Amino acid sequence: MSTLLDIKEKSRSLFNKLLFSFLVIILLFTTFNFVSYAFFRNNLYDEIIRYNTLNLNHTVDNYENHLHLLQTTLLSELFSTSAIALESSRDQPSYSTVVDLNNELRVMMGNEPLFLDNVIVQFQNLKIAVDKNGSHQSADLFDKYYESQLYTKEFWRAEALKPFSFQLYPAAEFSQKKVFDPSPGQQQLLPIMVKKSGSSNTTILAFLDASKALKKFHQSINSNFLILDSSGKVIYNVGDTSLLDNLPDFSKSDSLFIKHEKNLYFYKASPESGLIYVNIVPEQSISQQTTQMNVILISLLVIAIIISVGTSIFFSMKFNNPLKRIVQSVTELNASAPPTFQIREFNIISQRLAQLAQSDRNAKADLSHKDSLLQYYSFINKIKNIQTHSDVPQEEKPDMLEKPFVMTAFQLTYKEDFEGVTEFGKDKASYYVKEFIQMTMLKEYENSLTFQMEQDMILTLIFADPVLDERIQQTLLHIKQVLDLDNQYIFLTIAVSDVYPESANFTAAYEQSLERLQKRKLNEETQIIAPSTTAETPIHHWGFTSLEDQDFMVHLHAGNAAQTITLVHRALDRMQKNEATAHACIDFAQEIVSKVNKTLITLQLDMQPAADSPSPGEQIRSCYTHEQFKEFLSGYLSLSAELIQKKKEGYDPITKFMTEYMESHIGEDLSLDILADKLKVSAAYLSAYFKDKTGINFIDYLNDLRIRKAKEMLLGSDAKIQDIAVSVGYQSVNSFIRMFKRSTGMSPGEFRKSSLTGS
Structure with a gap:
């Protein structure tokens, strides 16, 4: 019986409880690892498949985004001022225009992330070509410079006559002949041709450095990678070339990969370009990875269990021994003469306990002398709506x-x-x-x-x-x-x-x-x-009226600083006349700043303040006169309008043509397809291009333009509303009234009436 009691007493010791707790945690940890290992082992193969699939998706996104970027960049150059000027030339080309085009190509080549080896602009009417090195005769271009057995000058002449605007060709080895270099180096490049659809006079040939692009866009532990066109023709390949002789038919499978002759072919076809991207992984490689991972996981699990058990015993002893001494020192503690120990930490605990006991006695002795302080904090708590947790009885609080x-x-x-x-x-x-x-x-x-x-x-x-x-x-x-x-x-x-x-x-x-x-x-x-x-004052409408708010947003989007400042000053003068409060003026100023910030964000602009200057909110709160509000808002609107104006003045030939065409044909049937046909590009490309350059959708811009023209005619003439609707491109007066009301919040008749009455 005594032996059982001793075992029971020892089991209640802190050391045994700590050790038992640690062992339970280790058991749970080990169980979790076994379950995780079993689950991971069963799913490792699927994870490797998922990894390769996600990796290929990432590669496809990189290549497709880059091809889209190249298409946009090269088409922009095709429509540049210098390219259009040379295309229109019928005699000897202007030397300065050729230099301008050469400088533009140099700038483009300086953009390293494009991975371009060279860009060549050919003008059939002038029989010349311009690249990063200058101008050349078109007839000698592919004999003296980019020589390839696959791509001859006859090949490129024939390609220029075909009806397309963007074409990617299979990679090939190109050599550049030089006078003093009898053995020119070979370089593998991906040719790209860009031209206006239906026009063969001007073409752009871009040579993409295939190895640099692969290194940037494709991150894989496998070296076998292919790019095929929609017909299955190889555009680019790296790795084992023998695999090209027996490729599976990717068009007959709907899965993410195909098993074929001890290899896994991960593939994905791009719906935009039609290219098929293929990553080839040997099935044996996946098996080896699975075996290695199993060995590593089991080894780590065994090592973790050994270390955990040893650590549990060590820390149980480190916790138990000091706590035994602390309990002993606390039971022997004497407030008048605190005990001392050889361990520094125990001495600190003993001294702190003695100090706390003395502080408690002092607090009780001084409590009767703190009535005024208690009263002070009672009122603070009342004002802040804080519950008072005082030990003083309610009847002892101040009367x-x-x-x-x-x-x-x-x-x-x-x-x-x-x-x-x-x-x-x-x-x-x-x-x-x-x-x-x-x-x-x-x-x-x-x-x-x-x-x-x-x-x-x-x-x-x-x-x-x-x-x-x-x-x-x-x-x-x-x-x-x-x-x-x-x-x-x-x-x-x-x-x-x-x-x-x-x-x-x-x-x-x-x-x-x-x-x-x-x-x-x-x-x-x-x-x-x-x-x-503080008698009740009449309620006034502070800030802008509905019409002023619309005019303010129109002028703000147009970058007209003077008009926006005039509207703000008019509102502030009205608020001063009606004796608006400082709080109302602050709200109005914050509303103006908010409208400006939203407009700048829409136009993808950022007005960065100086590092040591206060924020707009701080500047508003520091204003305490009407003149200060006017001065701050005038400066803020001037800077914002300047940014917007600079954004609008940025020259872009395509958007400039589109906006000018819409201005001059506002009363006609306008659509994205009509403008795309005139520019010889697709409507989808033109829509994305216009949104990227202006920050607004084409249809939204067209509707805003028509409503703005309608406002001018409503205010500047006595024409009938039906005639105005036709003049700005609306064949149905009901459609015009509906769009006008959606934009301004009122019908055309109400707008004209409110403008005449000034309300």
Whole structure:
């Protein structure tokens, strides 16, 4: 029996419990690893398949995005000013135009991520070609420079006559002949031809460095990679060339890979270019990877179990021994003479326990002398709506909590001159102001309490039975007169709450004081907002009218700084005439900044402020006069309009042609297909190109243009609405009215009427 009791007692020791806990955790960890290993082993093959599939998808995305980028870049060059000028030449080409085109090609070749070895622009009418090195005779181009047995000058002459705009050709070895180099080097390049659809006069040949592109776009542990065209013809290949003799038919399978002759062929066909990308992985390689992974996982699991058991025993002992000593030292602790130990940590614990006991005695001894401090924090907790967790009984709290009171809020505003003249900071200045207010209030109201909530916020509680409004007003006027002596640097907004009967209304009084602070008018003087001065004022519409808001957005999108500033100044003048509060002016300024920021984001612009300059929000909050609001908003709108104007002035021949054509044919049937046909490009490409250059969809731009022209005709003529609808391209007056109302919020007739009445 005694042996069983000893075993039971030992099992309750901290060491055994710690060791047992560690072993349970190790068991759970081991079980989890076994389950994970079994699951991973069964799914390893699938994971390898998934990895290769995802890797090929990544490769396809890289190649397709790059080909799309090359198509866009080369087509842009085809429509460049210098290329169009040379294409139109019938006699000897202009030397300066050739130099301009050569410089443009040099800039393009300087863009290393394009992986281009060279770009050649051929002009059949002039029988010349221009590349990064200058101009050449078209007849000698492929004899002296890019020589290939597969691609001769007769081949390229025939390709130029075919009806396409973009064509990728199989990779081939090209050699560049030089006078002083009898053995020119070979380089594998992917040729690309770009030309206007239906036109063979001007063509662009681009040579893509196949090895650099492969290194960037295809990251795989396998070296066998193919690119086929839609007919199965090899465009580019690396790795074992013997695999090309017996490729499977990828068109007869719907899976992500094909098993064929001990190899896995992972493939994906691009719907855009029609190319088929193939990554060939030997099936034996996957089996080897699976076996190696199994060995590694089992080895790691065995090592982890051994280390875990040893670590568990070690840490159990390290935890148990110090805790035994700590328990012993605590039981022997004497407050008057704390015990000492050879271990430094135990001495620290013993000393800290003695200090805590002494601090507890001191706190109890001083508790009776802290009534005023308790009262102070009680009121702070009341105002902040914080539950008081005090050990003081309710009946011992100050009687004034149940008296009527008035709350007075003082909000400080520091002017710009404060930082450059005063010797101390805002925190110290706020403290001095708080001390002055507290001294003045205590002189008039013996039981008043003054405390600083924030750097710029001071609160005073005045208790009286009854409260005399005239007396409070006189006291506040005295404070104002004294602080007005420093009006060059600081001014206050003073808000007085109503009389509240008891402390349960502290939250309501605090919220009312903050609400009255927001009724401050715009000026640089200290203002007192008392209950007698806060009568209900008529509700005005601050800011823009509906029509002004529409005009503002139109001029903002057009980058017209003067018109936007005029509209803002007009609204601010109206707010000043109607005595709008400072809070209303701040809201209006923040609304303007928000509209500008949204417009800049839409146009993909970013107005970066200086590193040491305050944010727009901070600048708005530092404005306290109408002139300061005007100055800030004028500067902000000028900078924004300048950015927008620069964006609009960026020359692009395609978008310029499109916008000018729409302007001059606004009354005709306009569509993306019509413009695409005139530019000899596809409608899908032109839509994406226009959105990329302008930041707006083609149809949205066309609708905005028609509504803008309609507004001009409604304001500048007496024409009938039906005639105006036809003039701007709407064959149905109902469609015109519906689109106009969707854009402006009112019908054309209402718009014309509101403009005439000025409402």
